[in-house]
Amino acid sequence: MKIGIVCYPTFGGSGIVATELGKALAEKGHEIHFIAYRQPVRLNDSLNNVYFHEVRVAEYPLFEYPPYELGLACKLLDVVKFEKLDLLHVHYAIPHAYVAYLAKQMLAEQGIKIPVVTTLHGTDITLVGKSPGLAPAVSFSINHSDVVTAVSEDLKKETLASFSIRKEVKVIPNFIDFKIHQADFNKDLHMYFAPNGEKILVHISNFRPVKRVGDVIKIFAKIRKHMPLKLLMVGDGPDRESAEYLCRKFDYCSDVKFLGKSNDVSRLLAISDLFILPSEKESFGLVALEAMAAKIPVISSDTGGLSEVNIHGVTGFTSPVGDVAKMSADALLLLKNEEMYKKFSTKAYEVSKSFDIKNVLPLYEAAYEEALK
Ligand code: GMT
Numbered sequence: 085m086k087i088g089i090v091c092y093p094t095f096g097g098s099g100i101v102a103t104e105l106g107k108a109l110a111e112k113g114h115e116i117h118f119i120a121y122r123q124p125v126r127l128n129d130s131l132n133n134v135y136f137h138e139v140r141v142a143e144y145p146l147f148e149y150p151p152y153e154l155g156l157a158c159k160l161l162d163v164v165k166f167e168k169l170d171l172l173h174v175h176y177a178i179p180h181a182y183v184a185y186l187a188k189q190m191l192a193e194q195g196i197k198i199p200v201v202t203t204l205h206g207t208d209i210t211l212v213g214k215s216p217g218l219a220p221a222v223s224f225s226i227n228h229s230d231v232v233t234a235v236s237e238d239l240k241k242e243t244l245a246s247f248s249i250r251k252e253v254k255v256i257p258n259f260i261d262f263k264i265h266q267a268d269f270n271k272d273l274h275m276y277f278a279p280n281g282e283k284i285l286v287h288i289s290n291f292r293p294v295k296r297v298g299d300v301i302k303i304f305a306k307i308r309k310h311m312p313l314k315l316l317m318v319g320d321g322p323d324r325e326s327a328e329y330l331c332r333k334f335d336y337c338s339d340v341k342f343l344g345k346s347n348d349v350s351r352l353l354a355i356s357d358l359f360i361l362p363s364e365k366e367s368f369g370l371v372a373l374e375a376m377a378a379k380i381p382v383i384s385s386d387t388g389g390l391s392e393v394n395i396h397g398v399t400g401f402t403s404p405v406g407d408v409a410k411m412s413a414d415a416l417l418l419l420k421n422e423e424m425y426k427k428f429s430t431k432a433y434e435v436s437k438s439f440d441i442k443n444v445l446p447l448y449e450a451a452y453e454e455a456l457k
Contacts, residue, residue, distance in 0.1 A: 085452060086115045088163055090156070090184065091175040093124040096290055097258065097370035098205040101235070102175045103127050104261050105448060108441050110134045117163055121152065125347065137163050153183050160187035164198050171452055173201045174229075177208040178218065181225035199455035201448075202229035204253070206367025209234075209243050210388065211294065223247040230455040233448075236389025239367040254451060257392070258370045259444035260436055265377045267350035274355040277341065282312040283419050286356035286380075288349055288371045289363075291321030296385075298323070298330050299362035299408050303383070305334040306412035311419065315340040318352060353378035357425075358415055364405055366390045376400075376436035381428040383415045393439075399432040 087109060091102035103126040106116040110133035118124060121139045141155040156179075163169060164187065172187075174180035181202040191198050202225065212218065226232050226249055233256045234240040240253045278284055285304055289295040297317070304315040317327065317340060324342065331337045346352060349371075353359070359375035361384040366372075369390045372382045376393070382400035384390050385407075396402045401414035418425050 085171060085456075086117070086167060086169045087452065088117045088119055088160065088167075088169045088172045089175070090119045090160070090172065090180045091124060093120040093122040093127075094290075097368065098175045098203075099124050100126055100370060101203075101205070101258050102173075104259070104264070104441065105173075105445070107131060107134065108261060108445055109448075112445070115167075117167055117169060119156070119159055119163055121156075128347075135167070153179050153186075156180070156183045157186045157190070160184065161190050164191055165194070165196060169198065171199050171201065171455055173203065173448075173452070175203050175205060177202060177204055177222050177225045178212060181229055182221055185225060185228045199230040200228075201231045201233065201451055201455050202226060203256070204232065204234045204239055204243060204367075206235070206239055206365070206388065209239060209246065210365050210367060214246055219247060223249065226253075227251055231451045233451055235368040236392050238389040238392065242367075242388075254447075256444060256447045256451065257439060258368045258373060259439050259441040260373055260377045261441045262377065262437075265350050265353075265374060267348075267354040267378070269354050270351060273351065277316065277355065278314050280312065282314050282339075283358070284314045284316060284356040285358050285360055285415070286316045286318065286352060286375070287360045288318040288346075288352075288374075289321070289361070291319050291323045291327065293323055294364045294366075295321075295323070296362045296364055296405070297327040299406065299411070300360050301327055301330050301334070301340070302408045303360055303362070303412045303415060304340060305336070306408065307416050307419070308334075308336045308339060310416055313339060313419075316352060316356065317342045318344075318346050318349060320344050349374060350378065353380060356380055358383055358418060359400075360411070360415070361385070361390070361394075362403075362405070362408070362411060363387055363390065369393050372400075373436055373439055376432035379429045379433045381418055381425070381432050383411050383418075385411075393435075395431075395435060398428070399435045400428060 386402035403410040
C-alpha cells in the first residue's frame with residue numbers, strides 16, 4: 085500500500101506513534117509518505133520505502149496567523165495525486181482530519197478517491213476539541229473520516245460522550261517497538277547522575293500544564309527526606325521555569341537535574357528506578373509504556389487511559405490527580421522494598437510486551453483494508 089501519514093512532528097506521543105508506525109509499515113514493504121511541517125523527531129534515518137514531504141506555509145505580512153491548514157491541504161492534494169497514494173492516515177482530528185476532508189473533496193473533483201483513517205490522540209478530544217467553538221468541527225471531521233481509531237478505551241468513551249459521533253470508533257492502543265527500546269544499563273551514565281549509587285526518579289514530558297510537573301518536584305521533595313535520591317527532569321515546555329523555581333524552594337534541589345529535550349530517552353530510562361507521571365489528563369501515556377519497556381515501575385495519576393497502561397498494584401501505582409502524598413508514599417514503598425520492586429519491574433516489562441508493535445501493526449493494517457473497501 086502507498087500510505088500518506090500526517091502528524092505533528094514535535095516531541096510528543098502522537099508524533100512518535102505516527103513515526104514509529106510509518107517506519108514499521110515501511111519495513112513490511114508498504115510505501116510511506118510522511119507529510120508534516122518539519123521532519124518528525126524520530127524520523128532521522130534514511131530508510132527504504134520512506135519519503136518525507138514538508139508542508140510549506142505561506143508567509144505574508146497580511147497573514148497574522150500563517151495558513152497551515154491551507155498549506156497542508158494543497159500538499160496533500162499534490163502528494164496523493166502525484167505519488168498515487170492509496171490512503172491517508174491522519175493523526176489528530178484538529179486540524180488534520182478536517183484538512184484531509186478538504187483535500188479529499190478537491191481530489192474527488194478530479195476523479196481521485198482517497199480514503200482517510202483518523203487516529204484520535206487525546207488533546208483533540210479531551211482538551212482543545214471540547215471548547216464549544218471547535219466542537220462542531222471535531223464531530224464533522226470524525227464523522228467524515230472513513231475509519232476512526234482512538235488510542236485507549238477511555239478516549240473512545242470520552243469521544244462518544246463529548247461529540248455527536250455517527251462513526252464506529254475502534255480502539256488501537258499505542259505500542260512499543262522493542263528494536264528501538266533496547267538501551268542497556270550504562271554504568272558510567274548512572275555514576276554521572278548518581279555517584280553514590282542513589283536511586284533515580286525520572287519524569288519525561290513536554291512540561292505543559294496538563295503534565296503537572298510541579299507535582300513531580302513535590303513528590304521528589306517528600307521522598308528525598310527519607311532517602312538519598314536523584315531526579316531527572318527530561319523535556320522542556322511552558323512549565324519548566326516554574327518547576328525550576330519551585331525546586332529551588334526545597335532542600336536538595338541540587339539533586340534534581342533539568343536535562344531539556346532528549347532524542348534518546350531509552351538510555352535515561354535504562355539507568356532510572358521509577359517513572360513519575362502525575363498528569364491531569366492523559367489519553368494513553370506513551371511515555372509510561374516506554375518506561376515499563378525499560379523495566380521501570382510507574383507512579384502515575386489514574387486519569388484517562390493511563391490506568392489501561394499502568395496497572396495499579398501490578399506495574400506501579402495510580403492515584404487521584406493531585407494526590408502528591410499518596411504518590412510519594414507509593415514511590416517510597418517501592419524504592420524501600422527490594423522484593424516488591426523486582427516483582428513490579430518484571431510485571432511492568434511483561435505488560436509492556438502486550439503492547440509490542442508486532443501485535444498492534446496488524447490492527448492498523450486491518451483498519452486500512454477496511455477504509456479501502
Ligand atoms: O500529552 C501531550 O502533551 C502530547 C500529546 C501528543 O499529541 O503527542 O499526547 C497525546 O497523545 C499521546 C499518543 O497517543 C498519548 O500517549 C498522550 O496521553 C496524549 N496526551 C494527552 O491526552 C494529554
